[in-house]
Amino acid sequence: CKRNPNEPEFLQAVREVLESFEPVVAQRPDLVKAGIIDRIVEPERFIQFRVSWVDDEGNVQVNRGFRVQYNSAIGPYKGGLRFHPSVCASVIKFLGFEQCFKNSLTGLPMGGGKGGSDFDPKGKSDGEIMRFCQSFMTELYRHIGPDTDVPAGDIGVGAREIGYLYGQYKRLRNEFTGVLTGKSLSYGGSLIRPQATGYGLLYFTQQMLKSMKNDSLAGKTVVISGSGNVAIYACEKAQEMGAKVVAMYDSNGYIYDKDGIKLDVVKQIKEVERARIKEYAARVPGAEYHEGCKGIWTVKCDVALPCATQNEIDAEAAKALVANGVMAVCEGANMPSTPEAVEIFQKSGVIFGPAKAANAGGVAVSGLEMCQNSARYSWTAEEVDAKLKNIMENIFHNVFDASKEFGAEGNLVMGANIAGFMKIADAMKWQGVAY
Ligand code: NDP
Numbered sequence: 001c002k003r004n005p006n007e008p009e010f011l012q013a014v015r016e017v018l019e020s021f022e023p024v025v026a027q028r029p030d031l032v033k034a035g036i037i038d039r040i041v042e043p044e045r046f047i048q049f050r051v052s053w054v055d056d057e058g059n060v061q062v063n064r065g066f067r068v069q070y071n072s073a074i075g076p077y078k079g080g081l082r083f084h085p086s087v088c089a090s091v092i093k094f095l096g097f098e099q100c101f102k103n104s105l106t107g108l109p110m111g112g113g114k115g116g117s118d119f120d121p122k123g124k125s126d127g128e129i130m131r132f133c134q135s136f137m138t139e140l141y142r143h144i145g146p147d148t149d150v151p152a153g154d155i156g157v158g159a160r161e162i163g164y165l166y167g168q169y170k171r172l173r174n175e176f177t178g179v180l181t182g183k184s185l186s187y188g189g190s191l192i193r194p195q196a197t198g199y200g201l202l203y204f205t206q207q208m209l210k211s212m213k214n215d216s217l218a219g220k221t222v223v224i225s226g227s228g229n230v231a232i233y234a235c236e237k238a239q240e241m242g243a244k245v246v247a248m249y250d251s252n253g254y255i256y257d258k259d260g261i262k263l264d265v266v267k268q269i270k271e272v273e274r275a276r277i278k279e280y281a282a283r284v285p286g287a288e289y290h291e292g293c294k295g296i297w298t299v300k301c302d303v304a305l306p307c308a309t310q311n312e313i314d315a316e317a318a319k320a321l322v323a324n325g326v327m328a329v330c331e332g333a334n335m336p337s338t339p340e341a342v343e344i345f346q347k348s349g350v351i352f353g354p355a356k357a358a359n360a361g362g363v364a365v366s367g368l369e370m371c372q373n374s375a376r377y378s379w380t381a382e383e384v385d386a387k388l389k390n391i392m393e394n395i396f397h398n399v400f401d402a403s404k405e406f407g408a409e410g411n412l413v414m415g416a417n418i419a420g421f422m423k424i425a426d427a428m429k430w431q432g433v434a435y
Contacts (some may be wrong), residue, residue, distance in 0.1 A: 002376045005316035007090035009310060013097050014041050016342075022416035023406040030126040035433060036425045043096060045069040047140040048089070051117055053131045065136050067115035068096035069149055076147055077113030078103055078363060079231030080154030083161065084118045092116060093156075094310070095334055098364070099180035101420030102356045105395050106365035112148055115140070117202060121156045129287045133164035141169050146177040146373070152366050153182040155309065158229060159194070162271075163187075166254035174219075178373025181366035191364075191381040196388055197332065200232025200361015201305060202241060204353055205330040210305075212410060213327065213349050218242035225249050225293070227270050227277050230332045230359065234305050236261050249308070250277040254296040257287040300324040301410065307332030315340040333357035344412060357399045357416040364391045 002009055018037070025032055051063045062328045066089065068242045069077045079099040082091070092114050104408030108118050119132055144151060153162055160180045168180055174291035176188075183189035192199070202217070224231050227248045235245045240361075244260045250270075255261070255277055262284055281289035290296075297304070297317035304434075306312050310333065313321075321329065329345055330353035331337060337345070345352045365388055372378050386419045402422075403415030 009094040010322045010423050013094040017417045020414040024418055031123055031425050032262050036427045036428050043068050047143055052133040052340055055128055056125055063117050063119040065117045065139060066092045067140060067278050068092050068113060070096040070112040071100040071424060072111035073424050074104060075109035075111045077110055078110040078150035079114040080152045081157045082116035082154040083119045083156035084391045085118055087116045087118045088112040092186055098334055098356055100424060103358045104364055104420040105357055105424045106367060106391055110367055115151055117128055119427045130164045134168040137165045137168035141172045146179050151180055154222055159184050178370050181369040188373050189241045190365055190372055190384055192384040193365045193369055195233040196365035197230045197359050197362030198238045200392045201234050201330060201358050202237035203389045204396055206394050207396040208351055208353050211330060220302040222244055222303045223247045223296060224305045225296055225312055227266055231307035234307050234332050247296050249293050252276055253289055253291040254293060255280045255287055255289050256299060268321040279363060297321055304328050304329045305332050306336035309333055313336050313337040313341045315344060318344040318403050326350055330358045332359050354413045354416050356420060357395050360395055361388055361392055364388060370414045
């Protein structure tokens with residue numbers, strides 16, 4: 001705590017992981033002796049930089065940029081960039097730390113990293129977004145590369161931003177390489193990457209329901225928070241699997257549609273018009289809009305999929321979900337449930353899929369995008385989707401098996417932390433310590 005003052009999100013993420021390691025400490029004293037646990041919590045490198053740019057009125061604006069290169073034991077650093085006013089060192093470090101374990105769980109050779117800026121893309125013109133991205137990359141380019149560190153998107157960073165960032169990297173380096181993932185198809189993007197986190201979340205949830213409850217998503221009522229990239233494609237796959245999604249939100253408020261969300265209307269509002277979710281209720285008869293986000297967790301559902309941001313489900317929200325009979329909670333966002341909320345779910349017998357495992361589909365397909373770029377080849381949507389499904393089912397089984405092996409069968413939080421850790425720890429041990 002002394003080494004990381006004023007970093008609550010980071011400390012929360014580390015505490016959760018370290019709490020899972022008790023059985024590892026007992027069974028693998030060699031890893032403790034090699035200092036793996038002390039080393040793994042400390043990022044290899046943390047970069048902070050100034051991003052100055054000029055707005056449409058000609059005023060100079062200054063934001064702060066970050067990149068944490070957390071752990072490269074099993075591959076090049078890999079993890080998204082987040083543009084949101086709440087971005088700070090604590091948020092970037094928590095995300096980078098979690099990313100290491102998630103990437104390890106995919107089975108692909110990717111280390112962990114994360115980055116972003118406190119820049120707020122909301123309400124900015126296209127020109128402002130482009131100038132910001134160019135300025136951001138003018139510093140970041142010297143720290144990244146296709147075999148060093150490969151950023152992707154996250155909150156506030158989609159295909160548009162990745163395009164501007166990529167264009168600037170190419171100009172500066174005079175190289176056409178796979179240095180970013182989440183690119184558009186016309187210049188090296190992978191089919192299914194936009195859908196990957198949401199689809200992957202549903203493949204994981206389906207497997208979790210099947211293995212742990214002998215059940216499925218068909219006929220279930222689902223609540224999904226957020227209405228961004230992850231939420232939209234989680235909704236699409238949930239509907240394909242026969243579930244009814246009844247509520248979604250953005251940072252202003254939530255919509256409730258008892259007949260099931262019309263996803264084409266949400267896509268039009270959020271992806272095309274970049275407008276507010278409130279619009280939905282004005283366009284779909286019978287739909288309701290409620291100001292404020294928190295009320296969404298009082299909507300009765302069988303399955304809850306938080307897909308917006310960290311700590312969106314607190315103890316009060318968890319209690320409301322349990323009181324309404326939720327059977328499964330699976331995290332699409334990173335660390336959306338507070339530790340108190342997770343404890344409530346686990347004590348109430350709600351099956352709980354932690355983010356590290358459940359939302360790994362995005363980075364998994366980013367890994368597949370890197371493979372395709374290296375081979376200068378592209379796979380069909382069916383090929384990528386089949387690989388994604390296979391990866392997510394394997395993640396579930398590996399995580400479940402780890403929970404069993406270490407004496408906590410069905411505790412997927414513990415299983416994900418341990419299964420993700422083991423591969424990195426072994427690699428670090430083999431690679432020795434630098435004095
Ligand atoms: P987007 O920017 O596309 O969407 C984010 C959504 O969450 C928006 O609806 C946004 O509302 C809402 N939101 C953001 N911050 C808050 C907040 N503080 N309070 C309430 N609502 C909020 O991001 P993504 O869908 O890409 O990411 C969502 C989550 O999934 C994040 O936790 C991210 O780290 C995680 N994730 C994303 C992956 C990806 O591939 N994109 C991969 C793995 C994890 P509004 O529009 O009003 O801001």
